[in-house]
Amino acid sequence: MWAIIKKEVKSYFLSPIGYIFIGLFLAMCSIFFYIDIIGYGSTNFEYLFYSVSTILTFVVPILTMRMFAEERKSGTEQLLITSPRSITSIVLGKFISAVIIVLITELFTFLYFGILLYFGQPQLVTALVTMFGFLLLAMAYISFGMFASSLTENQIIAGVITIGFFILTWFIPSLSQTLAPFSLINMFDKFPSGVIALDELVTYISFTVLFIVLTIIVLQRRKTVK
Amino acid sequence: MIELKNVTKKYGGFTAVDNISFKIEEGEIVGLLGPNGAGKSTTMNMITGFIQPTEGQILINDVDALKKPKKAKKNIGYMPESTPLYMDLTPKEFLKYMAELKMVPKKERKQNVMDVIQKTGLEEVQNKIIKNLSRGYKQRVSLAGSLVGNPKVLILDEPTVGLDPKQITEIRSMIKTLGKEHTIILSSHILSEVSQICEKVIIINKGKIVAIDSPENLENKVEEGNSVLVVVEDLDNKIMSMKEVIPAIQEIKLMKDLEDGTKQYMISCNTDTDIRKSIFEEFAKAGITIFELKKAEATLEDAFMKLISQKEETVEEIVAKPVKKEKAKKKKEKKEEEK
Numbered sequence: 001m002w003a004i005i006k007k008e009v010k011s012y013f014l015s016p017i018g019y020i021f022i023g024l025f026l027a028m029c030s031i032f033f034y035i036d037i038i039g040y041g042s043t044n045f046e047y048l049f050y051s052v053s054t055i056l057t058f059v060v061p062i063l064t065m066r067m068f069a070e071e072r073k074s075g076t077e078q079l080l081i082t083s084p085r086s087i088t089s090i091v092l093g094k095f096i097s098a099v100i101i102v103l104i105t106e107l108f109t110f111l112y113f114g115i116l117l118y119f120g121q122p123q124l125v126t127a128l129v130t131m132f133g134f135l136l137l138a139m140a141y142i143s144f145g146m147f148a149s150s151l152t153e154n155q156i157i158a159g160v161i162t163i164g165f166f167i168l169t170w171f172i173p174s175l176s177q178t179l180a181p182f183s184l185i186n187m188f189d190k191f192p193s194g195v196i197a198l199d200e201l202v203t204y205i206s207f208t209v210l211f212i213v214l215t216i217i218v219l220q221r222r223k224t225v226k
Numbered sequence: 227m228i229e230l231k232n233v234t235k236k237y238g239g240f241t242a243v244d245n246i247s248f249k250i251e252e253g254e255i256v257g258l259l260g261p262n263g264a265g266k267s268t269t270m271n272m273i274t275g276f277i278q279p280t281e282g283q284i285l286i287n288d289v290d291a292l293k294k295p296k297k298a299k300k301n302i303g304y305m306p307e308s309t310p311l312y313m314d315l316t317p318k319e320f321l322k323y324m325a326e327l328k329m330v331p332k333k334e335r336k337q338n339v340m341d342v343i344q345k346t347g348l349e350e351v352q353n354k355i356i357k358n359l360s361r362g363y364k365q366r367v368s369l370a371g372s373l374v375g376n377p378k379v380l381i382l383d384e385p386t387v388g389l390d391p392k393q394i395t396e397i398r399s400m401i402k403t404l405g406k407e408h409t410i411i412l413s414s415h416i417l418s419e420v421s422q423i424c425e426k427v428i429i430i431n432k433g434k435i436v437a438i439d440s441p442e443n444l445e446n447k448v449e450e451g452n453s454v455l456v457v458v459e460d461l462d463n464k465i466m467s468m469k470e471v472i473p474a475i476q477e478i479k480l481m482k483d484l485e486d487g488t489k490q491y492m493i494s495c496n497t498d499t500d501i502r503k504s505i506f507e508e509f510a511k512a513g514i515t516i517f518e519l520k521k522a523e524a525t526l527e528d529a530f531m532k533l534i535s536q537k538e539e540t541v542e543e544i545v546a547k548p549v550k551k552e553k554a555k556k557k558k559e560k561k562e563e564e565k
Contacts, residue, residue: 076312
């Protein structure tokens with residue numbers, strides 16, 4: 001698995017995708033930092049993530065859409081699948097490498113924390129809890145994006161499915177009260193108040209696991225159907 | 227070394243590979259031969275574990291490839307048909323990654339990659355980005371990828387497709403050298419290639435095995451009658467009248483009109499006697515100068531076409547008589563149109 005993680009992270013930066021993801025994300029962060037925090041004269045670093053969490057909808061597909069679609073299209077999946085590695089380790093390797101990119105990006109956002117330190121006393125613990133929640137949300141998103149990518153050999157279709165699904169989850173609360181707790185983005189709201197709630201934690205993690213498992217199933221099945 | 231037992235692959239209602247069984251011994255170079263869509267790639271993909279057969283058993287080095295895929299895959303090096311590569315990497319990086327994927331122990335990895343680069347002649351380009359390499363080099367990188375980890379079995383799917391003649395000879399000789407250390411299965415629809423490299427040929431058509439034999443035996447199998455190839459200078463155009471002079475001659479067919487004024491003919495005769503002597507004597511008497519005279523040998527090409535058409539005929543006769551009738555009708559119509 002380590003081999004796959006290493007190669008995947010590297011190829012994010014060999015192609016422009018890694019830079020586009022980080023650059024776009026930080027550019028949006030800066031805008032929201034100016035509007036939400038500097039604009040209100042507050043030093044609440046965690047408020048940044050309320051707005052930034054919506055950006056994930058549009059940037060996560062950049063990371064995930066190529067994952068399996070590209071390998072399928074170029075045929076390199078033949079090399080992966082015929083290697084002695086198990087499909088589980090291939091899927092986990094790809095998933096973890098995308099999470100690493102998000103982590104790297106999150107570390108950059110500490111810059112804003114540093115800026116706020118100059119003006120006042122932002123809360124470190126709340127900031128860390130928020131970032132942890134943000135990572136969980138990103139993981140859930142990545143797992144779905146990866147699943148979408150395993151369904152098709154067309155990256156664009158994978159990307160559109162992903163964005164479409166995320167936007168759909170925004171509106172779940174207004175569609176159905178019973179499904180409301182499954183609105184991934186709304187569940188994030190508690191983290192910036194410094195609370196790690198068990199039900200949010202469990203939902204995010206089980207959502208992530210579900211789509212990792214579904215990706216594995218899709219790839220396993222392709223062996224027999226293909 | 228490799229054994230397939232009653233392997234079948236179905237896609238919905240379509241049977242791509244139909245109940246194939248064969249065995250390949252250690253150290254053999256085997257050619258998998260067939261027209262496009264015959265099931266060559268499907269068969270190879272099943273051996274490498276890329277797809278699963280619908281039915282049947284595959285043994286690699288006595289390991290069941292379906293029950294213990296990890297162990298079986300360690301013994302296989304695979305060069306897929308379209309030579310898929312990670313275009314953003316350099317050959318060296320690519321091979322290193324392949325070594326990691328194939329679980330080559332860390333200590334041996336560097337040495338192994340160096341060996342492979344040297345074996346496939348990639349030293350010059352090892353640090354260039356694969357995207358920018360020529361087709362021939364890409365093919366070599368793909369071949370190198372299959373060699374990483376020193377697997378016992380090499381599976382090469384159309385290794386010379388799309389290369390220029392010089393590159394083809396290079397890859398062929400490379401494969402021949404590799405055959406000393408590995409068991410190789412290679413697929414091709416180029417017959418001359420297979421007869422040059424392989425010791426054994428498996429011909430498949432429409433998912434079924436048509437023949438398994440050595441290239442020589444296959445050639446012998448289809449050799450028919452007693453034909454002679456001659457190149458003559460025939461200024462008075464007398465060659466067609468030679469039929470009457472030598473009664474054994476059945477047919478004289480013009481094969482090629484060569485640029486230097488000579489012509490190549492195929493002379494077939496209906497008896498088992500060797501007519502070369504009488505041709506030599508009688509042609510000289512008639513004033514036809516012979517430049518070349520040799521027995522015509524059936525090529526693998528002939529064997530291939532013959533075996534495949536034979537099989538098709540028998541199958542059609544049994545299964546689809548009406549289709550054949552329709553075909554015959556169409557042929558008739560065509561002929562009439564031509565008239």
